[in-house]
Amino acid sequence: MIELQQLRKEFHLSHAGSFKTALLWWRKKRIERFEVLRGIDLKIEKGECVALVGRNGAGKSTLLSLLSRIYKPTAGKIIVGGKIAPLLELGAGFHPDLSGIENILFNGVILGLTRQQVQERMDAIIEFSELRHHVDAPVRSYSSGLLARLGFAIAVHVDAEILIVDEVLAVGDFAFEEKCYRRIEEFKKEGGTILFVSHEMDDIRRIADRCVWLKNGLVKMDGPVPEVIAAYQDDPEANEAL
Amino acid sequence: MWHELAELWQARELLFTLVERELRIRYKNSILGFLWSLLNPLLTVAVMWFVFKFYMANETPNFSAYILAAYLPYMFFQQAVLDSAQSVLQALPIVKKVYFPREILPLAAVCSSFVHFVLALGVFFVFLLVIYLSDPRVSPFSWNMLLLPIPLLLSFFLAAGTGLLISALNTFFEDVKYIVQVILQLLLFICPVMYFSEQVLAASSKHGHWMYFAYHANPVAMLCTAFRKILVAPQDPIVGGKSLPWLSLDWGLLGLTALMSFGVFIGGYAYFNKVKWRFVERP
Numbered sequence: 001m002i003e004l005q006q007l008r009k010e011f012h013l014s015h016a017g018s019f020k021t022a023l024l025w026w027r028k029k030r031i032e033r034f035e036v037l038r039g040i041d042l043k044i045e046k047g048e049c050v051a052l053v054g055r056n057g058a059g060k061s062t063l064l065s066l067l068s069r070i071y072k073p074t075a076g077k078i079i080v081g082g083k084i085a086p087l088l089e090l091g092a093g094f095h096p097d098l099s100g101i102e103n104i105l106f107n108g109v110i111l112g113l114t115r116q117q118v119q120e121r122m123d124a125i126i127e128f129s130e131l132r133h134h135v136d137a138p139v140r141s142y143s144s145g146l147l148a149r150l151g152f153a154i155a156v157h158v159d160a161e162i163l164i165v166d167e168v169l170a171v172g173d174f175a176f177e178e179k180c181y182r183r184i185e186e187f188k189k190e191g192g193t194i195l196f197v198s199h200e201m202d203d204i205r206r207i208a209d210r211c212v213w214l215k216n217g218l219v220k221m222d223g224p225v226p227e228v229i230a231a232y233q234d235d236p237e238a239n240e241a242l
Numbered sequence: 243m244w245h246e247l248a249e250l251w252q253a254r255e256l257l258f259t260l261v262e263r264e265l266r267i268r269y270k271n272s273i274l275g276f277l278w279s280l281l282n283p284l285l286t287v288a289v290m291w292f293v294f295k296f297y298m299a300n301e302t303p304n305f306s307a308y309i310l311a312a313y314l315p316y317m318f319f320q321q322a323v324l325d326s327a328q329s330v331l332q333a334l335p336i337v338k339k340v341y342f343p344r345e346i347l348p349l350a351a352v353c354s355s356f357v358h359f360v361l362a363l364g365v366f367f368v369f370l371l372v373i374y375l376s377d378p379r380v381s382p383f384s385w386n387m388l389l390l391p392i393p394l395l396l397s398f399f400l401a402a403g404t405g406l407l408i409s410a411l412n413t414f415f416e417d418v419k420y421i422v423q424v425i426l427q428l429l430l431f432i433c434p435v436m437y438f439s440e441q442v443l444a445a446s447s448k449h450g451h452w453m454y455f456a457y458h459a460n461p462v463a464m465l466c467t468a469f470r471k472i473l474v475a476p477q478d479p480i481v482g483g484k485s486l487p488w489l490s491l492d493w494g495l496l497g498l499t500a501l502m503s504f505g506v507f508i509g510g511y512a513y514f515n516k517v518k519w520r521f522v523e524r525p
Contacts, residue, residue: 011523065522069341072519086339093336097267109259110340 002044002067002162002193007076009037009062036062038217039076046082046161049184049194051208051225053232058214060197064164067195082161082193085111087152094147096140100131103139104154111158121157128183129153130176149176156183163187165196181207201229243508246343246515253343260350265357279358280365287313290436301480302438304373307382310366311473312435312466315393318359319401319462320426326351326405327412327419330521334413337521344518345511348409352402360394366473384475392496393468396503400461403507406514413521433463434470438479440486458492461506464499467491 013032036059044050052060065071066078068086093110094103104125108118126135129149134142142150155163163184184194184207198204204211204225211228213221215235221228250257269275290313291306302308326348330337333347370382412418434442439458446453458464471491478485 065338068339070338070522093340095263095267098263102263102266106259106263109256110336110342114255115259 001046001079001081002042002195003077003079004040004042004063005077005079007037007040007042007063007066007078008035008074009059009066009071010035010074035074036217037066037073040214040217040219042212042219042222044193044195046193047188047191049188049207049209050196051204051211052195052197052214053199053204053211053228054214054220055237059217060214061166063214064166064195064197067162068164080162083112083159084162084164085155085158085160086164087155087166094139094150097138099138100126100135100142100150104150107151107154108158111154111160113158125150125153125157128157128179145173145176152180152183156187160192162193162195165194165198167197167199201233204229243512243515246345246511249343250345250349253346256342257346257350257353260346261353261357264350264354268354276361280362283310283313283317283362294436299482300437301483302477303380304377304382304474304477307370307373307474308438308470308479309435310369311470312433314359314362314366315397315465315469316430316433316435316462317362318355318397319404319465320429321358322352322355322401323404323408323422323426324419325355327408327422329405330409330413331416334521344521345406345514348405348514349402351409352398352405355401356398359397363390363473370474380475380477382475386472386476386491389472389491393465393472396461396468396496396500397465399507400465400499400503403503403505403510405510407506407510410514410517410521414517414524429460429462432457432460433466435466438481438486439467439470440479440489441481443489444486455495458495459498461499461502464495468496468499 010033013034036057040059040063052063054060062071064086066073067080068084093107095106098106101122104122105115105118108121108125109115113121126132129146129152131146131150134146139147139150188194188207194207196208208225210223211225211232212219213228213232215237221231269278287306287310290309294300294309295305329347329351330344337344337347373382408418408422412422430436442457443454446457458467468491471489476488476490478488480486
């Protein structure tokens with residue numbers, strides 16, 4: 001269960017990046033603010049699979065990051081019931097010089113498992129990712145498809161109740177993509193909640209139960225998938241981007 | 243702060259895993275592994291020993307052991323601070339994706355440097371044994387060694403506090419790293435590594451005792467002195483043909499260092515916690 005109440009997020013764009021600029025500009029605080037999320041109200045029930053659509057910069061990724069506790073909201077409330085696991089994009093948490101096994105251990109622990117639990121699931125993760133003999137090779141030798149498979153395999157084995165996916169599904173080959181979809185279906189059946197961002201309307205039609213359209217930091221439309229997609233695609237501004 | 247410490251305790255497995263990972267990465271691609279980490283202190287001490295024994299007329303027996311005893315804690319502090327300075331910045335891609343207590347990053351850097359330090363101290367004892375076997379007339383061992391946990395604990399907290407502070411600052415201002423590098427390099431000269439604190443006292447007596455006090459108000463200098471007093475047997479240093487009386491460990495000065503170490507830790511941790519939410523929003 002996820003509930004967002006009047007969620008706002010504002011970023012400060014200061015132009016300091018070094019001591020020099022900080023010292024030069026300390027009097028004139030050149031801080032620009034911009035609001036990415038301007039009051040989001042959203043309720044997602046347990047077991048729902050919700051897709052977020054919207055143009056670049058609409059606040060989709062910021063919303064996911066707020067849920068993962070990466071940012072603190074400027075105002076508003078986030079109520080999350082259950083353990084959240086973000087699906088890491090293309091090996092964000094992988095160290096290139098370490099082997100697959102070592103990286104699985106680290107990623108599992110960072111996503112909240114104990115070392116013991118990771119060890120118990122090691123075989124299942126390796127099998128799901130189809131790494132086979134690559135497990136002992138350093139991760140820098142992996143292809144991007146292999147990395148994506150490993151990332152997905154870890155994320156679905158950490159016992160999360162809520163899975164957060166930010167445009168990462170379309171990286172494996174066709175067979176693996178099918179496998180991911182099957183796993184997602186299973187996850188839904190077990191009562192797991194999924195919130196994902198995608199620009200692939202076909203993916204959304206396939207797995208989402210509900211679609212939320214974000215526009216300029218607000219929920220523009222929220223409802224059944226076909227209607228929201230149709231409205232989103234008919235939006236003149238959305239078409240400009242295409 | 244208690245809330246943060248409780249959260250840190252819950253994430254201890256992550257800290258442990260990260261330390262293990264750092265130790266692995268450091269030696270992954272080198273066959274000699276741990277030996278490489280000993281190369282730096284042993285070579286440095288060999289050069290210092292040579293220069294100060296033959297050109298600066300330091301005739302103290304087993305002089306090299308006295309240098310090494312003070313150089314190892316200095317090296318720990320230097321390595322811990324430099325490694326932690328980079329820790330948050332390097333991990334930014336994952337920091338932007340997953341939530342975990344951010345202080346784990348600099349703390350893991352400090353902990354892995356601490357592991358090296360402790361291992362190097364093990365080698366130091368082997369070194370003492372070699373010295374003893376080659377010249378059994380003067381034993382370099384002493385019962386003071388039992389006090390070792392005290393300066394170890396203090397140097398850990400001092401390095402952790404400094405590491406937390408520097409890593410947070412370096413995330414916002416990347417030039418902090420360069421400033422810190424210079425300061426750490428200069429620190430070596432104002433710590434009693436290549437010379438003895440007895441010499442500092444002798445030289446200070448011309449200007450007043452406050453000079454000696456000011457010198458040891460630097461917690462790293464005091465810790466170097468403390469490690470030397472504890473690790474090597476008391477012996478009057480002989481410099482330029484003159485014997486200087488050995489000073490025993492000054493508990494008052496060490497108490498001051500303890501206050502400063504814990505103060506730096508609390509201050510550094512508080513500052514880190516205050517700004518850690520802004521790491522991901524840095525421009």
